[in-house]
Amino acid sequence: MRSSLPDFPWDALAPYGDKARSHPAGIIDLSVGTPVDPTPDFIQAALRESANSPSYPVTAGTPELRAAIKKWAIERLGATGEFDVLPVIGSKELVAWLPTIVESKKVLIPEIAYPTYHVGALIAQAQSMPVGIDALTWPAADLAWLNSPSNPTGRVHTVAEIKACIDWSRANNSILISDECYLEFDHTAVSTSVMALTGGDNKNILALHSLSKRSSMAGYRAAFMVGDPALIAKIRELRKHAGMMVALPVQKAMTVALGDDKHVAEQRARYNARRDALRPALQACGFKIEYSNSGLYLWCTRDEDAWTSVDWLAQRGILATPGSFYGEKGKNHIRIALTVTDAQIAEAVMRLEA
Numbered sequence: 281m282r283s284s285l286p287d288f289p290w291d292a293l294a295p296y297g298d299k300a301r302s303h304p305a306g307i308i309d310l311s312v313g314t315p316v317d318p319t320p321d322f323i324q325a326a327l328r329e330s331a332n333s334p335s336y337p338v339t340a341g342t343p344e345l346r347a348a349i350k351k352w353a354i355e356r357l358g359a360t361g362e363f364d365v366l367p368v369i370g371s372k373e374l375v376a377w378l379p380t381i382v383e384s385k386k387v388l389i390p391e392i393a394y395p396t397y398h399v400g401a402l403i404a405q406a407q408s409m410p411v412g413i414d415a416l417t418w419p420a421a422d423l424a425w426l427n428s429p430s431n432p433t434g435r436v437h438t439v440a441e442i443k444a445c446i447d448w449s450r451a452n453n454s455i456l457i458s459d460e461c462y463l464e465f466d467h468t469a470v471s472t473s474v475m476a477l478t479g480g481d482n483k484n485i486l487a488l489h490s491l492s493k494r495s496s497m498a499g500y501r502a503a504f505m506v507g508d509p510a511l512i513a514k515i516r517e518l519r520k521h522a523g524m525m526v527a528l529p530v531q532k533a534m535t536v537a538l539g540d541d542k543h544v545a546e547q548r549a550r551y552n553a554r555r556d557a558l559r560p561a562l563q564a565c566g567f568k569i570e571y572s573n574s575g576l577y578l579w580c581t582r583d584e585d586a587w588t589s590v591d592w593l594a595q596r597g598i599l600a601t602p603g604s605f606y607g608e609k610g611k612n613h614i615r616i617a618l619t620v621t622d623a624q625i626a627e628a629v630m631r632l633e634a
């Protein structure tokens with residue numbers, strides 16, 4: 281199986297990282313979308329208070345965490361009907377293992393996408409097929425990924441588009457999993473959860489959420505799914521056998537994080553201010569910005585090979601990600617992450633304007 285995995289794409293970016301680091305004023309790394317703003321104090325306190333943790337945690341989650349996820353799913357996502365919840369060890373883990381867990385044979389993935397959807401299909405030895413967002417054009421398959429707002433494009437799918445995906449799932453009796461880990465970071469478009477559009481019939485439907493970005497908890501590895509109770513029961517059963525359980529102090533931290541929206545609003549405002557600062561500076565350098573309405577990224581092109589744009593920015597000490605990491609259709613784009621400090625954003629703007 282290892283031999284079928286692609287080379288780890290970030291290794292190809294390393295020489296451009298070296299070039300950007302050699303800038304006299306240092307590198308501004310807008311490539312990997314790893315949060316830099318501090319985890320809010322009250323979340324850190326909850327983690328510390330549970331440091332005495334001699335017993336094994338429960339795979340299904342503590343009753344308090346389960347209740348917090350359910351409440352959040354109803355209030356924030358608009359979930360209706362019967363649904364279950366399940367914490368996972370960061371959402372990347374679930375993305376990589378879900379096709380294996382559900383014994384998928386054919387996985388539909390967005391044509392410009394977070395690479396782990398494809399990797400998950402490879403691990404399961406399933407076929408992965410890139411598709412556009414119009415589900416009327418989708419072939420039969422047993423699993424399909426949605427991602428809105430999208431990494432890398434920041435595109436927000438419309439209600440009609442998501443509903444068509446739900447119809448596809450029903451017509452094919454196939455799993456539809458919507459990766460909504462950037463849903464809290466709306467800017468000029470409002471994202472709708474798949475859970476708000478099922479009319480209470482959640483069969484084969486899952487939504488995947490993460491606290492990595494929402495609550496700057498990427499180092500905690502804290503995520504969860506919401507959706508079809510029968511499907512989640514099957515996933516939970518396998519995870520129990522495999523020891524895939526979220527650490528108890530992390531579960532406690534997740535519970536308090538989900539109970540608070542104020543820190544999320546502050547973080548949203550931070551990312552949106554960074555986006556608003558970078559956007560005109562990039563445009564003035566000839567980059568067109570596509571989609572990028574919400575989420576954590578600016579998706580840009582100068583109608584040239586992505587590596588040419590990456591090199592041009594690296595000469596200015598700025599590291600971006602080539603769109604080719606996300607699929608053939610991204611080969612003339614770059615992805616700019618908003619995950620650096622405000623001071624670094626201001627410095628990046630200065631360098632672009634210079």
Ligand SMILES: Cc1ncc(COP(=O)(O)O)c(C=O)c1O
Pocket residue numbers: 313369370371372373375394427430431459461489490491492498502503
């Ligand atoms: C679309 C998407 N899904 C899932 C993840 C994984 O996030 P985590 O494992 O931190 O929850 C990422 C991370 O960047 C992502 O962009």
